Amino acid sequence: MGCQRERLAAPPETLWDERQGPGLCPETGTRTVVGTGVVGGDETILNDGSFGPGPGESIRGSSIAFEAVSHRYPGRGKVPGTEAVEDFSVSIEPGSLVCLLGPSGCGKSTVLNVLAGFEKPTSGRVLVDGREISKPGPDRGIVFQEANLLPWRKVLANITMGPDLAGRPKKETKLKAKRFIQLTGLSGFENHAPYELSGGMKQRVALARAWISEPPILVMDEPFGALDAQTRIDMQELLVGVWEKTGSTILFVTHDVDEALFLADRILVMTPRPGRLAKDIPWPMERPRVYENLVVNPEYAALKREILLAMRRPDYNI
Amino acid sequence: MIGAGRELSPGVAVGISVGTVAAFVGAWHLCGRLGLLSPAILPPPEEIWLTTVEILDIGYHQIPLWKHVGVSVARALAAFALAITAGVPLGLAMGLFPVLSSALEPFVQFFRPLPKIALIPLAILWLGIGEVSKIFLIFLSTLFTVVVGSAASVKGVGQGKLRLGAALGTNSWQLIYHIILPASLPGIFTSVRLAIGVGWTTLIASEMVAADSGMGWMVMNASSYMRTDLVLLGIILLGVTGYILDYVLVLIERACVPWAGKE
Numbered sequence: 001m002g003c004q005r006e007r008l009a010a011p012p013e014t015l016w017d018e019r020q021g022p023g024l025c026p027e028t029g030t031r032t033v034v035g036t037g038v039v040g041g042d043e044t045i046l047n048d049g050s051f052g053p054g055p056g057e058s059i060r061g062s063s064i065a066f067e068a069v070s071h072r073y074p075g076r077g078k079v080p081g082t083e084a085v086e087d088f089s090v091s092i093e094p095g096s097l098v099c100l101l102g103p104s105g106c107g108k109s110t111v112l113n114v115l116a117g118f119e120k121p122t123s124g125r126v127l128v129d130g131r132e133i134s135k136p137g138p139d140r141g142i143v144f145q146e147a148n149l150l151p152w153r154k155v156l157a158n159i160t161m162g163p164d165l166a167g168r169p170k171k172e173t174k175l176k177a178k179r180f181i182q183l184t185g186l187s188g189f190e191n192h193a194p195y196e197l198s199g200g201m202k203q204r205v206a207l208a209r210a211w212i213s214e215p216p217i218l219v220m221d222e223p224f225g226a227l228d229a230q231t232r233i234d235m236q237e238l239l240v241g242v243w244e245k246t247g248s249t250i251l252f253v254t255h256d257v258d259e260a261l262f263l264a265d266r267i268l269v270m271t272p273r274p275g276r277l278a279k280d281i282p283w284p285m286e287r288p289r290v291y292e293n294l295v296v297n298p299e300y301a302a303l304k305r306e307i308l309l310a311m312r313r314p315d316y317n318i
Numbered sequence: 319m320i321g322a323g324r325e326l327s328p329g330v331a332v333g334i335s336v337g338t339v340a341a342f343v344g345a346w347h348l349c350g351r352l353g354l355l356s357p358a359i360l361p362p363p364e365e366i367w368l369t370t371v372e373i374l375d376i377g378y379h380q381i382p383l384w385k386h387v388g389v390s391v392a393r394a395l396a397a398f399a400l401a402i403t404a405g406v407p408l409g410l411a412m413g414l415f416p417v418l419s420s421a422l423e424p425f426v427q428f429f430r431p432l433p434k435i436a437l438i439p440l441a442i443l444w445l446g447i448g449e450v451s452k453i454f455l456i457f458l459s460t461l462f463t464v465v466v467g468s469a470a471s472v473k474g475v476g477q478g479k480l481r482l483g484a485a486l487g488t489n490s491w492q493l494i495y496h497i498i499l500p501a502s503l504p505g506i507f508t509s510v511r512l513a514i515g516v517g518w519t520t521l522i523a524s525e526m527v528a529a530d531s532g533m534g535w536m537v538m539n540a541s542s543y544m545r546t547d548l549v550l551l552g553i554i555l556l557g558v559t560g561y562i563l564d565y566v567l568v569l570i571e572r573a574c575v576p577w578a579g580k581e
Binding site: 116117118135136137138140141142144146148150151152161162165166193194195213 | 482485486492497580
């Protein structure tokens with residue numbers, strides 16, 4: 001109780017601070033929610049109606065199906081072509097958070113680029129809600145490795161770019177922007193230039209920009225890979241927190257096993273090049289997950305070992 | 319002390335620059351005083367100052383000094399304006415459409431390094447000895463650098479930004495207007511600054527074409543009378559005017575693309 005009373009006493013706008021981050025309640029050992037609800041530890045301060053629809057209600061996630069997808073990068077002159085992905089087949093449930101895990105250069109980004117529509121598969125196809133995709137589109141929000149913000153637009157204008165270009169009503173966009181700015185902890189930074197922000201803050205903008213169009217699918221390519229360890233954990237908590245309140249299907253590419261184990265409902269492990277699906281592991285660990293508790297959980301340790309073996313020594317028989 | 323991107327405070331930077339110029343002029347003055355320089359070959363700064371006062375009073379060849387400066391600047395600005403108006407869109411188009419780029423590349427790369435002085439006879443033949451041929455020569459020497467620079471800026475827009483545009487669902491015009499154009503602007507500004515530097519050097523050549531006023535003409539004319547002081551005055555005016563032109567461009571660039579170099 002002590003933790004809760006203390007938390008609620010502080011004014012909400014001063015609570016959110018990147019350096020401060022969410023705290024651990026010493027009495028119960030569970031996460032306390034700081035500011036805008038980064039972790040779903042305590043929903044009571046979130047469900048005051050100010051964020052629009054409740055958890056998981058605002059976006060209907062799409063299903064994704066990779067059907068025997070192979071992708072080969074053509075060679076040039078004496079440089080031979082590269083078989084990046086081979087016979088990759090997976091079906092992903094609507095609204096799930098799936099991590100695609102694999103060593104560097106295993107073709108996981110290629111899988112993601114095919115889903116995003118940036119690359120056409122050499123063979124096979126990708127279906128979204130049963131329809132084959134052929135080009136990029138706003139139904140699949142993308143968060144890149146780099147925040148990729150447009151420096152000539154302020155933070156707010158970066159976030160609202162998608163709806164603005166699509167000609168959505170200004171009033172609706174403004175409301176949505178407000179919601180996602182609060183959810184991503186960007187309040188007060190709306191009029192900053194992107195180059196005035198830290199790496200973590202830039203990725204928050206990139207997240208808000210991807211989410212504001214309420215895409216049924218969110219495609220994420222190692223978005224937190226370039227951040228320092230502390231900020232990375234904060235961002236992972238932020239991602240899960242917003243995902244639980246919205247409901248997009250997320251395909252998240254990473255090479256970080258801990259990141260996958262913290263985020264995912266299901267983990268897909270790829271082999272080194274040519275990338276194939278090595279393991280498909282459901283990971284129904286209950287949420288909210290608390291990093292500090294997770295790392296001493298025996299199930300977590302066992303699964304981490306299994307994944308590391310699959311990634312690093314594909315021939316090893318467990 | 320060493321470091322790209324690290325900058326001195328504006329006061330210190332200007333102070334150092336003023337100091338080096340003052341030291342240079344002081345040394346020049348001292349060399350004259352000590353008799354190390356023959357006034358016919360390199361007149362000391364005080365003599366150039368006296369000449370300046372005299373020319374300000376009576377003009378050169380019955381034309382006031384400000385008019386010589388004004389005529390040259392007007393010629394150059396007219397040519398720059400034409401070169402930018404034609405060159406930036408052409409460069410953008412070449413950057414956007416590879417077919418156009420391949421079609422025009424041979425001409426652009428042929429004319430860009432060509433010394434424009436070589437075109438003086440043709441310019442006179444085609445356009446006469448009036449203002450048009452002078453502006454034409456400066457225009458040509460500016461145009462191709464603008465074209466090449468603008469095309470390169472467009473081709474240099476990062477894949478990440480283009481993919482972002484595609485993922486946001488932009489159509490072609492939105493992609494050009496909202497992503498490619500603003501992303502190319504810093505590069506376009508750089509190429510315009512470079513081009514204007516090149517164009518300004520062509521001013522003298524263009525004023526060799528039967529001019530009777532202008533800074534370039536003044537330098538050439540004074541040299542035939544062995545007026546080294548006037549030659550130096552003309553050179554200083556040309557240099558300072560070029561400096562000011564570039565500085566004005568820097569100010570415009572800062573106002574238009576404050577994000578240049580910051581990503």
